[in-house]
Amino acid sequence: MLLIILNIFCAGLHASDLPLTLDYYKSTCPTVLEIVKSEMECAVLSDPRNAALILRLHFHDCFVQGCDGSVLLDDTITLQGEKKAPINFHALKGFRIIDRIKNKLESECPGIVSCADLLTVAARDAVILVGGPYWDVPLGRKDSKTANYDLVSTNLPTANEGLLSIITKFLYQGLSAEDMVALSGAHTIGMARCVNFRGRIYGDFETTATMNPISETYLSKLRSICPAAPATKADNNESALDYVTPNLFDNSYYHILLQGDGLINSDQELYSSVFGLETKQLVQKYAENGIAFFEKFAESMVKMGNIINPDTYVDGEVRKNCRFVNT
Template sequence: MIMEFKYKICLCMFLLLVGEGFGQLSSNFYDSRCPGAVSTIKRMIKAAVAKEPRMGASLLRLHFHDCFVNGCDASILLDDNANFTGEKTALPNVNSARGFDVIDDIKSELENICPATVSCADILTVAARDSVVALGGPSWNVKLGRRDSVTANLEGANTDLPGPFLDLSQLVTAFASKGFTASEMVTLSGAHTIGKVQCFLFRDRIYNEKNINPAYAAVLKVNCPATGGDTNLASLDVTTPDKFDNAYYTNLIGLKGILHSDQVLFPADLSSTSHQVFTYSVLSFKFFSDFAAAMVKMGNLSVLTGNDGQIRTNCRIVN
């Protein structure tokens, strides 16, 4: 009886020490571990986005590109080393993924106040949420407690991330491979209501595709000639480029989706995903609600918790 009593005391003390969320994500994971963590991330993201609105889209994309490759483990932040080639040089990321310096600054600040406590994966996840909010979009509850990977997956980054030239069926397949429905794919595509894209990714669409507004195509051609200017930028959302809203879907109805993979969400025969696009175009609250739910789901993809992975003290390198 005495031994059993002592065991129960030790077990209770252990649970108190590790707190809620050991081995799983928790809404209050940093409440005692690092009380200022979430507010620090929010403050620094707000400042970064105020300085450059495009950064909000870049950080949202960084989170997406992280989670779709081996899960939300901050693997995209790792630089190449002697053991592996990182994901930064993968085709979807090279010369386009950005925001690494902002994450570095946040990590440095958090290391000052709570050394070796807040994971890079959690920083990325909260930063994505706060970036959307800073640009006028919805908020959502981010459960925390992710840990960081000790490796990266270049091949996965080259194969798993859905590209801008995919048809509708290919998009559905790509998102289904990560557990998302076709409806959730349409919802998450709404992230293209902010951000910019390079000319070479939409050149074929504006010169060769028929399902595009002619006046819109003409405007894009000014800064994206038939040859040259590959890295020239255009807004993904021509209507409100620096505001997170539902204009992306309105643009699709007006044949002003800049990427092939955008416009295929509103097929000419008005079948499949067209109804959802139309619904979001008139009911922004519906898009916001669905987007928040889809982002929660994405943020939970194959996370590392408990004793898996590590808490990197520098997001670019393994401890």
């Protein structure tokens, strides 16, 4: 019943019937893909971690008002953006990379390529550049003229959230539990802050983990990075979400969950939650079959990238600067 209600409620957000096409910029900006790819290659070559930053930006954009570039907007006197919402404030970086790409595109094709499309393509290229799968990106999104600070906390999963709540948030976006497990595999790259894994490493880590020598060493390292007593400086200390291959997009994230060593609670819940029969099987599947993970991840990324608010498509714009609406 919950699934039926959520599907009805969010039916307007999934706009697969909107005219997104693979050749949307064929005549207006034929070099768009090459420009984004070139700039992303420079960014990831300078620091592989930049791949995770751009991928995270795309996730956080699409889960609030759809994939509309709203996450990129700065605060102004008349607009409260999403960047300073609690979940986003310390988590989101990479905005200057988007600025550089946008500047290149405006120089080549002024007023043509939306920031929402730019970010969607950049996220795809980010994944490829660290060893992940390729997928075609349908294009033609418009940029929102608004942002929604409050929806950030409502729509985005948190590090300490339970499995059923996370599934509900994905269902609201029109994404299935299988999409959720595959998309969570994005945590094979990227970092988490101490404040987001303190509860886990001083909580049930020893219960879920096999506590072999590797797990024991890992937990000891995490506790040295993140002391039990909250401390302002330590809160921002970071650790890789995938401690085996942190800069490579592969399926080792799922192997870590099988061992019970997931860094944040919301990740380990996929395998260890008593409510996670389906998600546990999917974690096992993707741990055993990296090709299956890549295929489903690519499919789910397209699905997520197609979350569009029809109102934005009708009333949106192509921003000249991704940080501000056009004047």
